[in-house]
Every structure is written in C-alpha cells, then in structure tokens.
Amino acid sequence: xxxxxxxxxxxxxxxxxxxxxxxxxxxxxxxxxxxxxxxxxxxxxxxxxxxxxxxxxxxxxxxxxxxxxxxxxxxxxxxxxxxxxxxxxxxxxxxxxxxxxxxxxxxxxxxxxxxxxxxxxxxxxxxxxxxxx
Amino acid sequence: xxxxxxxxxxxxxxxxxxxxxxxxxxxxxxxxxxxxxxxxxxxxxxxxxxxxxxxxxxxxxxxxxxxxxxxxxxxxxxxxxxxxxxxxxxxxxxxxxxxxxxxxxxxxxxxxxxxxxxxxxxxxxxxxxxxxxxxxxxxxxxxxxxxxxxxxxxxxxxxxxxxxxxxxxxxxxxxxxxxxxxxxxxxxxxxxxxxxxxxxxxxxxxxxxxxxxxxxxxxxxxxxxxxxxxxxxxxxxxxxxxxxxxxxxxxxxxxxxxxxxxxxxxxxxxxxxxxxxxxxxxxxxxxxxxxxxxxxxxxxxxxxxxxxxxxxxxxxxxxxxxxxxxxxxxxxxxxxxxxxxxxxxxxxxxxxxxxxxxxxxxxxxxxxxxxxxxxxxxxxxxxxxxxxxxxxxxxxxxxxxxxxxxxxxxxxxxxxxxxxxxxxxxxxxxxxxxxxxxxxxxxxxxxxxxxxxxxxxxxxxxxxxxxxxxxxxxxxxxxxxxxxxxxxxxxxxxxxxxxxxxxxxxxxxxxxxxxxxxxxxxxxxxxxxxxxxxxxxxxxxxxxxxxxxxxxxxxxxxxxxxxxxxxxxxxxxxxxxxxxxxxxxxxxxxxxxxxxxxxxxxxxxxxxxxxxxxxxxxxxxxxxxxxxxxxxxxxxxxxxxxxxxxxxxxxxxxxxxxxxxxxxxxxxxxxxxxxxxxxxxxxxxxxxxxxxxxxxxxxxxxxxxxxxxxxxxxxxxxxxxxxxxxxxxxxxxxxxxxxxxxxxxxx
Amino acid sequence: xxxxxxxxxxxxxxxxxxxxxxxxxxxxxxxxxxxxxxxxxxxxxxxxxxxxxxxxxxxxxxxxxxxxxxxxxxxxxxxxxxxxxxxxxxxxxxxxxxxxxxxxxxxxxxxxxxxxxxx
Numbered sequence: 001x002x003x004x005x006x007x008x009x010x011x012x013x014x015x016x017x018x019x020x021x022x023x024x025x026x027x028x029x030x031x032x033x034x035x036x037x038x039x040x041x042x043x044x045x046x047x048x049x050x051x052x053x054x055x056x057x058x059x060x061x062x063x064x065x066x067x068x069x070x071x072x073x074x075x076x077x078x079x080x081x082x083x084x085x086x087x088x089x090x091x092x093x094x095x096x097x098x099x100x101x102x103x104x105x106x107x108x109x110x111x112x113x114x115x116x117x118x119x120x121x122x123x124x125x126x127x128x129x130x131x132x133x
Numbered sequence: 134x135x136x137x138x139x140x141x142x143x144x145x146x147x148x149x150x151x152x153x154x155x156x157x158x159x160x161x162x163x164x165x166x167x168x169x170x171x172x173x174x175x176x177x178x179x180x181x182x183x184x185x186x187x188x189x190x191x192x193x194x195x196x197x198x199x200x201x202x203x204x205x206x207x208x209x210x211x212x213x214x215x216x217x218x219x220x221x222x223x224x225x226x227x228x229x230x231x232x233x234x235x236x237x238x239x240x241x242x243x244x245x246x247x248x249x250x251x252x253x254x255x256x257x258x259x260x261x262x263x264x265x266x267x268x269x270x271x272x273x274x275x276x277x278x279x280x281x282x283x284x285x286x287x288x289x290x291x292x293x294x295x296x297x298x299x300x301x302x303x304x305x306x307x308x309x310x311x312x313x314x315x316x317x318x319x320x321x322x323x324x325x326x327x328x329x330x331x332x333x334x335x336x337x338x339x340x341x342x343x344x345x346x347x348x349x350x351x352x353x354x355x356x357x358x359x360x361x362x363x364x365x366x367x368x369x370x371x372x373x374x375x376x377x378x379x380x381x382x383x384x385x386x387x388x389x390x391x392x393x394x395x396x397x398x399x400x401x402x403x404x405x406x407x408x409x410x411x412x413x414x415x416x417x418x419x420x421x422x423x424x425x426x427x428x429x430x431x432x433x434x435x436x437x438x439x440x441x442x443x444x445x446x447x448x449x450x451x452x453x454x455x456x457x458x459x460x461x462x463x464x465x466x467x468x469x470x471x472x473x474x475x476x477x478x479x480x481x482x483x484x485x486x487x488x489x490x491x492x493x494x495x496x497x498x499x500x501x502x503x504x505x506x507x508x509x510x511x512x513x514x515x516x517x518x519x520x521x522x523x524x525x526x527x528x529x530x531x532x533x534x535x536x537x538x539x540x541x542x543x544x545x546x547x548x549x550x551x552x553x554x555x556x557x558x559x560x561x562x563x564x565x566x567x568x569x570x571x572x573x574x575x576x577x578x579x580x581x582x583x584x585x586x587x588x589x590x591x592x593x594x595x596x597x598x599x600x601x602x603x604x605x606x607x608x609x610x611x612x613x614x615x616x617x618x619x620x621x622x623x624x625x626x627x628x629x630x631x632x633x634x635x636x637x638x639x640x641x642x643x644x645x646x647x648x649x650x651x652x653x654x655x656x657x658x659x660x661x662x663x664x665x666x667x668x669x670x671x672x673x674x675x676x677x678x679x680x681x682x683x684x685x686x687x688x689x690x691x692x693x694x695x696x697x698x699x700x701x702x703x704x705x706x707x708x709x710x711x712x713x714x715x716x717x718x719x720x721x722x723x724x725x726x727x728x729x730x731x732x733x734x735x736x737x738x739x740x741x742x743x744x745x746x747x748x749x750x751x752x753x754x755x756x757x758x759x760x761x762x763x764x765x766x767x768x769x770x771x772x773x774x775x776x777x778x779x780x781x782x783x784x785x786x787x788x789x790x791x792x793x794x795x796x797x798x799x800x801x802x803x804x805x806x807x808x809x810x811x812x813x814x815x816x817x818x819x820x821x822x823x824x825x826x827x828x829x830x831x832x833x834x835x836x837x838x839x840x841x842x843x844x845x846x847x848x849x850x851x852x853x854x855x856x857x858x859x860x861x862x863x864x865x866x867x868x869x870x871x872x873x874x875x876x877x878x879x880x
Numbered sequence: 881x882x883x884x885x886x887x888x889x890x891x892x893x894x895x896x897x898x899x900x901x902x903x904x905x906x907x908x909x910x911x912x913x914x915x916x917x918x919x920x921x922x923x924x925x926x927x928x929x930x931x932x933x934x935x936x937x938x939x940x941x942x943x944x945x946x947x948x949x950x951x952x953x954x955x956x957x958x959x960x961x962x963x964x965x966x967x968x969x970x971x972x973x974x975x976x977x978x979x980x981x982x983x984x985x986x987x988x989x990x991x992x993x994x995x996x997x998x999x
Contacts, residue, residue, distance in 0.1 A: 030839040031936065032758040034846065036962055040766035047773060067869070070862045077855050092851040094836055107836065110854075111847045117858045118962065121865035122770060125969045129774055132872045132976065133781045678987040679903045686897050709881035711931075718888045725895045728910050737906075741913050744892065748917045751885065752957075755924060756934045756949030760957045764920075767965045771913060778972055782979055785906050797901040805894025808922055812886035815926045825952045833941025841935040841951040846958060857959045864966035868973035 003052075010052030014061075017045025025115050026108075035111040039118030047126050055130045066127060070120025077113030080106040143224035147215030150228050154208035154235065161192070161200045168197050169589045171597060175245065175309070184248075185305055191245035194594030198443065199242035199372055201590075202364040202450045207235045209568035213458050214356035216564030217465060227267060231357070234260035238365045242372055247296040247306040254292065254337070254369065258285040261366050265353040277349040280655060284346045288336025292373075295329030298322045299380070308376070312600065317380050327381060330373070331390055338370025338424045341398040345651040348417040355464065358413065359457030359568075362420045364450035371424060371446060374431045378439070379600040388432040388519050395429030396527035398422070403534035404641055407634065412460045412470045412542060416453065419496070419538055422531050423449040429524060430514050436595060438514035440605035441507070443594050447587065448495060448507040448576070455492040455572035456542065459485055462565050463546060468555030472541060477551030481558035484566050486547040491573035493543030495580070497536040497627065498620065503580035503587075506607050508532055508623065512616035513605065529623055536627025537634060583607035686800050693807035702814035714754060721747025732786075734779045742772045759842045885925040892918030905975045905985040912971060916964035920957055927953030 021042035028034030050058035059065075083106045084093040094107040164174050177189035192200065214231065218224055237260055240253035259282065266278030296306070302320040303311045317323055334340075339347035347367065351358055361367065374391070381387060402421030409415035423445070430442035462485045463478065464470045479486040495504035511532070515524040560566070579586050584607045595604035611617070630637055675681075709715070724743025731737050745768030752761035789797065828841050828849060838844035846854050892914050899911030927950040935951035938944060975985065982990055 028840060028843045029837070029847070032762065032840060032934065034759065034840070034843040036846070036958060037759065037762045037766065040763060040770070044766060044769060047770065067866065070865065074855075074858055074862060077858060081851060081855060092855070094848045094851075096837055105837070107838075107847050107851070110851055111843075114847065114854065114858060117862055121861045121966070124869050125865045125973075126770070126774060126777075128869045128872045129777050129973070129976075133777055676991050678990070679901055682901055686901070705883065707881070707883050709884050711881065714881060714884060718884055721888060722891055725892055725914055728914070729895055729899065734906070737910055741910055744914060744917055748921060751888075751921065752924070754931055755929045756932055757924070757954045757957070758934050760924075760954050760961065763958055763961050767961050771965065771968060774969065774972060775909070778976055779906075781976065782906055783985060785904055787902050787904055787907065789902065797898060801894045801897035801901070804897055805890040805892075807890075808893045808918070809886045809890030812889060812922050812925045813883065816882040816886070816928065820928055820950075822950070825950050828951050829935070829937070829943060829948065833937055839937040839939075839941065841937065841948075842954045842958065845951060845955040850955065854959065857963060860963055861966040864970045868970045871970075871973040871977045874977075 007052040010049050014045040014049040017048070018042055021045065021115075025111060028111060029108070035114030036118055039115040040122065042115070042119045043122035043126070046123055050127065050130060055127050059127065062123070066120045066123035068120070070117050070124060073113045073116025073118070073120055075113070076116060077110050080109035080113060083109075143221070143228070144215050144219040146225050146228045147211055147219055150232050151208050151211035151215070153232075154204050154211055157204040157239070158201065158208055161197060161204055164192050164197060165590065168192060168194055168597070169593045171593065173309075173597065177245065180246075180249070185300075186248045187246050187307075188249055189245040189307065190240075190243040190249075191309060192243060193597045194590060194592075195372070195375055195443070195598035196242045198447060198590055198594055199364075199368070200239060202368075202447065203235060203238050203242065206360065206364045206450060206454045206568075206572070207231075209458075209571060210356050210360045210454070212564045213359070213461070213568040214354075216562045217356055217461055218354060219564075223267075227264075227354070230260055230263045230267065231360070234264060234360075234365070238369070241369055245308050247300060247308060247311075250308070250373075251289070251293050251296055254333075254373075255286060255289050257366055257369060258282050258289055258337075261285070261350075261361055264357045264361065265350045267354055267357065268352065271352070274352040277346070277352040281346045281350045284336050284343055288333040288343070291329045291336075292333025295326050295333060298326045298329065302326065303380070312379050312598075314380070316383075318384050323381075323384075324386070327384075327386055327390070330377060330381065331394075334370035334373045335394060335428075336370070337373070338367050338428065339398075339421055340370070340394040340425065340428055341401060342651060344398055344402065344421050345655060347421055348414055349652065351413050351417050355413070355457060355461030358417070359454050359461065362417065363454035363457060367420060367424055368446065368450070371427045371431070371442075374428065375439075375442065375599065378431060379598075382431070383434045385519075388434075391428050391432035392518070392520055392524060395425045395427070395432065396524065397425070399425030399429060399531040400527055400534075403531045403538065405645070406538045407534055407541075407630070408638060408642065408645065410471050410473055412463065412472055412475075412546070413457070415472075415538060415542065416456055416460060419535060420449075420453060422535060423453065426511065426528065426531060429527065430511065430518075432524075433514060433518040435514065435517035436601040436603050437510065437517045437605045439599050439601060440591060440595055440607075441510035441514035443591050443599075444503075444510055444587070444607060445507045447579075447591075448503050451572050451576045451579075452492040452495040452504065455488055455569040455576070456496070458565065458569040458572075459489045459492065460542075462561040462569065465561055465565065467558045472545050474554060475546035475552060476549045477547070478554075478558050479547040480551070482547070482560045484570055485561060488566070488569035488573040489547060490543045491577055492569070493539040495573070495576040496542075497539035498532060498623065501577070501580045501609055503576050503583060505620075506580060506583050506609060508620055509611055509616045510605060510607070512619040513611070513614070516615060525619065529619055529626070532623045533626035533630055536623060537630035540627070540631040541634070580609065583609065683797065683800065686804055690800055690803040690807060693811060694803060697807060697810050697814070702810075703817040704810065704813040705817035706813065714751070717747055717750045717754070721751075732784065734782070734785060735776075737785065738772055738775045738779065741775070742768055745771070757842075759840070881929050881931070882925045885921055885929065889918045889921035889925060892921065903986055903988050905978060905987055908987070909968065909971055909975060912968055916960070916968070920960055920964075923953050923957055923960065 021038040024033035024041060025035055025038030046058055046062060049061060081092040084095055085091045087095060094105050096105045167174060173191050173193035175191045177187050180186050180188040234257060237253045237256035241250060241257055244250035244253055262278050262282035265281050266275050268274040299317065300306045302317050302322045303314055317326060336343045399422045402418045402425060406415050406418035406422060409418060427442050427446055430438045433439065460470055466482055495502035498504045498508035511528050512525065515521060515528050518524050588607055592604040595601045721744050724740045724747060728737045728740030745764065749761045749764040752764055828845055832838050832841045832844045836844045836848040896911040896915035896918055899907045930947055930949040933946060933948045935948045935954065978990060979985055
C-alpha cells in the first residue's frame, strides 16, 4: 500500500485517534465512552498507521511491545481492584477522592487498565496477523 | 525348596506377612470376651460428614467370626505361599497383593458404614483381580481375572445403588443404626433395595446364574484359590446377606430368592464337582455348593437355620482352605492334579494324606468332625424353613454328592496302588504342611469341643448381629431326631454315589453337555459389547467437524423446540411502525444473504460488515450508544483482519450434497425459528427490572457516575470485567502464538 | 418493535448455522460473526427496546422522567461483543494456521486428530 495521501494522512489521523480515544476513556463515566471503546478506537488508530507505514514502523512508533501493554493493563486493573482490599473493603470496590470538581477514583484507574488491556490485545493480534500473512 | 536361601528377601517378606496376620488374629481374639459379653467394639473417623459418611468400623459377633477366619487362615496362607512359590521372581509383589486383599477383606467385614463397606467391597474385587491374574503371561489367567472382576465389580455397582437406597430409606449409612432400626421390609423402596443388594451378593458369592466366574478363577496360584475361595472373597456376599438379614430378611421375596438361588447353585455345583478330573476344579465346585447351602439357609428366619448358616460357614472355611492347600501340595509333589493320574501317595506324603483325610471327613460330614455338627444343623435348620421339604431334599442331594466328592478327593490320590506320576512324589516342605494340617486338625478339635470353643462366638453372632433371641447348640449328639435320620440317608446315598460314580457319570454327562454354557455366553456378551463400542464410535465419532457441529446444533434445536412445544408459551406479536427500523432490518438481512450466496471473499466480507453495521444502527436506535460504538469498532477491526487474512486464504468453495443441504437447512431454520419464538415469548412475559432499577438509583449515589453502563462495567461488576480482560488477552496471545509458531515439517 | 428484532435475530442465527455447517473454514468464520450478531440482538430484545433513551442520568444523578433503556443487557452486550471479537480473532488465527498446515480449508478432510479408521 503505497498511497501518498494515506501515508501522510495516517500520521495525523493516528494522533487524532489516540487523542479521541483518551477523551472517550476519560469522559466514559458520565457520558457514552469508557475503557473498552477507548481501547478499540486507539487500537484502530495504530492499525491504520500500520497499513500506511508498515508494521515495523508502527511497532517503532508504539515503542513498547503491544503484548507488554496488554499485560500492564491487566496489572493496573488488578492493582486498582486490590487497592480497596488494602482499605479493608471487598476487592474491586471503588474508592473515591473528590477534590472540588475533580473526582479521582480507583474506578478510573481500573478503566485505564481496561483501555490498555484491550489496546494491547488487539494490536498484538493485528500486528501478528499482518506480519504473518 | 528349603535350600532356596539365595532368594531370602521374598521369603522373609512372606514370613513377615504371616506374622503380621497372626498378630491381627491375636488382637481380634482379644476382642472375643467383650463381644461375647454383648459389647461390640466400635471406632470411627469422620470422612465426608456433609454426606453423613464416616470411616466407621465395628466388631460384633458376625464380623468377629469373619475377622478371625480371615486373619487366621490368612496367616497360614502366607506361610504356605512362602513354601509354594517363595522362589518366584515376583513373590514380593504377590505378598503385597495378597496382603492388600486381606486388609480389604478385613475392612469389608468390619465396616460399620455402608459406604465404607462398599469401598472395601470394590477393593476386594480389584485386589482379587490382581491375584487371579498374577500369572499375567498366561492369557487365560488374564481373561479369567477380568471376568471375575467384571462380574463382581458389576454387582458392586448394583450394590452401591442398593446401599444408597438403603441410606435413603433408613435415613443414614450407619449399619448399627440401620440394624437397630425397625427394618426396611415395609419401606416402599424395599423391592428395589432387595434386587440391587442381591445382585451384589449373588455375583460376589457366585450364586447361580453368576456362578461361572468362580471355577475360572482357579487360574490363580493355589494359595490364592485356597484363600479367596475358602474364607474370604466369595464369603463376602454371604457375609452381606447375613449382615443385612435383620433389615431385609424375613419376607417372602427374600426367602424365595435365596432359597431358589442357593438350592440350584448347591445341587448343580455338587453334580459338576463329581465330574471334575482336576482336583482343584472339583474343589472349586464344592465351594459353590457350600455357598449355595449357606445362601439357602440364610433364606430362613429361625435361629436353627441361621445357626446352621453361621456354623457351616466356619466349617467350610476350615476344611476348604485345608483341601486347597492339600491339592497344591499334591501338585507340587507330583506335578499333576489330575485324579486319574494319582494313586497311592499316602506312603510318600503321609502328612498331606492325613490332612486330606481329616478335611474330607469334615466335608463329608462324618462324626466326630465339626462337619458332622454342621450337617445336622443344616437339616435341623431346613425343617424350620418355609419350603422345608424342598430345602431338605436339596440339602440331602447336595450333601450326598459332597460325600462322594470327599471320598474321591481323600481316597483316590492317597490310597490304592501307586500310579506313576510326572515326577516321583515327595512330601511338601513344612511351610506347606502347617496350614492344611492345622486346619484339618482344627476341624477335629472344634468338632469334639464344639460348644465350649465355638458356642459363645456363634451365639453372639446370632443374638448380637442377626438379632435372634437364641442360637442352636452345637452338639455331636443331638438325639435321635429327623436330622439324624437324614444324615444316615445322606451317608447311604453318598456311599452309593461313590461306588457307582462311573454309572452316575454316564447318566449325567449327556445332560450336562446339553446345558447352555454361561461361560461362552459371557464371551459372547463381551464380544457384543466390543462390537457395540466400535459401532457407536464409528457412528458418533466420525472425525468430521461438520458432523459434530450438526449434532450440537440439532440438539440445541431439539431442546429449544421441544421446550416450546411442551410449554406453549404466550407469544407477543407487535410489528413496529417505524420505517427506519424496517429499512435497517432489511439492510441487515440483505447483508447476511449476500454473505451466504457469494463466492467472492471480498463480497462476503462486505456482506458480514453490512450486518455488523446494521446491528450497530439498531443498537443506536434502541438507546445503547456505548454498545453501538463498540460494535462499530469491532466490526471495523474484524473486517480489517478478515481482509488481511483473505489475501492468503483460498476462495470459498462449497461442496455439500443435496441431501446434506436438506438436513443442514432443516436444522438451521429450526434453530432460527426457535430463537425467534423464545425471544417473543420472553417479551410476552413481564420484565423484571429490579436489577436495572438498582443500578439506575445507585449509579450516582454509590459510584459517582452518570453513564450507567460504564458504571456497571467498571464498578458494580468490575470483577466480571476483569475476568473478561483476561479472556481477551489470552485469546490474543493464543492467536499470536498460533500465528508466529515456526512451520513444522508436515501437517 | 421487539418482534422485528426477534425475527432478525432468528434469521441471522439460521444463516449463521447454515454457514458454520458448510465445511469450509472461511465460511465457518462468517457464520461465527453472524451468530454473535444474532445472539447479541437476541439479548438486546430480551431486555426490551426503549428507543432514544440511553441509560444516562441527569446532573447529580437525577432520574429522567421517562423510562430509560435497560442498562443491564447493554452492559452484558458490551462484554459479549468484545469477547466475541476475541473468539473470532483466535478462530481466524487457527484458520490461517490450518491452511498453512493442510493446504486447504475443508474441515472434513482435516483428520490429524482423529484419523479415519478404514482408510
């Protein structure tokens, strides 16, 4: 695939996808969105990039092996779930810290874990598929 | 034999096992006073308390008799085996198997919990399999061992079912409680319990029509036969019948079943015993006769009949173990067991001959042996039973034949003119003589001192275990009564049968030859089973994925369809007026049809994508923006992955025969229709919104979130979501591994 | 309107089963995707359809005046879709692998695990 428009546009689009996916992730608790959707959108961005520039470039741009991202996502999800156990509650109970208008919570951390796990899992798959075929 | 010191280890093991068994005997003997006093010894460990099962044991009169016989004869058998086969390269293994068998047998008779009893019951089946098939290079031994195990373990399964029913009917598995309870004769499960328990007992004790495995089990080494077929394995069934007699006995069904099976077995077996040339086979059939007699007596409910059963059981164990060991010694000393090739051995093997004569005298029921008392008791017991004339006739016939067989075994090998044997006869070593001589002499001693030695133990079995008010006395002279007359009749008939054995043979052989062979029937049954297994494997496990899928979907269709037909649920039909929804549905269906009909890969992917987008639109329409976005992203990624893969995959060809197309079409359509019908019936019933309402009300209050779906995913049900993450990661790592694995040579 | 979605779900399931039984792995995969779509629609319809009212609360958690769409099946669906995708991806990888090993995609001729006895 050597389309000039695609390879130039893809770099911008990927950035846009990533930005949008983060936006969707963070607003997910109150409006449509969340970790699953965010992860899927972010992954789609990199899939597009890999089409335009090749898998090798996409991997280089990602810097980290997507498998590691997936595992880190899961680890973050576990840690956020166990945090409440440290506080003496059942695991996976949300803990909230509300500072004025800003609400921070383990739930948000969990959702970030979901985002990373989905993102990593899908990129692992698609990259492997592209490299094999 | 005695100079085989080179292989001392195996022998030491044999001696050790013998001593250990003797110690068990002593410890059991120490319990005699307490048990006779009417204080059974109990001990228990919790095993599965939630199921009411415990590893519980009890020593009462009945189990004490069995325990003494098992450990006492076991000790002598270990000694005998050491002399008989101590130089066998695998003697250590043999001792291990035999000891394991002895322990299982002890567990069986001492068990106080029905499930524990069953466990040991099956253990005896398994260990006896190892023992009968000890000579594992011989296909015949393997086959017969398997037969014995399948028959007895099959009966064991029936027994387990019976025990569970007993547990249900009696409210627990504790034997002591069941026996102390009111009995199960009036339970509405009684019929089923009786059939199942009798199946278990009859297979184990080789009662007609399950008798065929026992003579075949003679493929075992002689010490094994001497042990299994005198005091142990085959007695387990009789033990069970006696044990459950208070709870199950006394009904017409019980008495009919036991009388018939016992009488047929006893008479048939003693006729067959007369016709065996092989001494060991002859003994096998006399064992059947004894088991039949005991079964027949247990049909009764009178103290006389039950005393006779318990006493005869002891008598039989003593003389039968002795005789098996004698036959082993003869085989060992001469190289043959064929009665036609033996004669005049008395001079060369005086002690063996002594044991044989004494044991046979007990078997023939001659005074002053204990066998005499047993026979008198049998006749006295027969008189008390429901079908007295029938039982008495069967007992006389069987005992007369036994008398003749005893004559053949005691007289023909040891007396008369010496016959040339395969190798010159010599007396057996002391280890092999101790057992038969002690047991045969024991038959004499307890015969003379019957009441002082056995009376109290038999009495406690009768009153403590069989719950009778008294036991019959054990006396050599019980007076000139009908039993005495029957004894004289038995002797007369027995002498006649012995003298005219050739004419008897000419009479019965044609009949016996015409009887259907159950052993062959067994082989045919196993062959049939094998054919059935091969057939069902061919039919059900075709190795074709489509056939498996077809089966899965057909079952789904059938299950759904039958449920719908059976329950006839209400169905809600209300077509929407929204043109938008109609258009979307048509668009989606068209995508599916395209995917179905095209042979172009790209067109098919487009069709599938169309379906995905159509479904996403429906999600949006139904107020599910999160789901719709996810669906769109997933569909996009699926299409992309499909497109990448399609570059390397071949075109879609399909070759289904019209017949298969029919069948697949029917299954596909039925399943689809059922799915529709089920959703319609679900929507016709009122919706339970309680969970949804909880989420709606608490989403903000508890979780500070306005998007309920997201709150459910990351807070209320976060643990489920976490599980899902693991699944997705594993799937992708698995796919990664599958794709990246290096190509191997060949498929 | 559940009626129409129910019919569509049943239709998709029928098509999916037909494709999965075809004996060609590629078509099997098409069937798998259709099946997951059909089942997802079924879950949605079983939870009732409430057009145009996504399960979002007003500010400070105020419940809207009308009934909102049922949030429970939506949460189930979201996970089901992602799981379905994982399943599909794995099956696709297996298909590619199978093609590389066997050189064709006809499942009935893939007999390494259960070789035919009579041939």
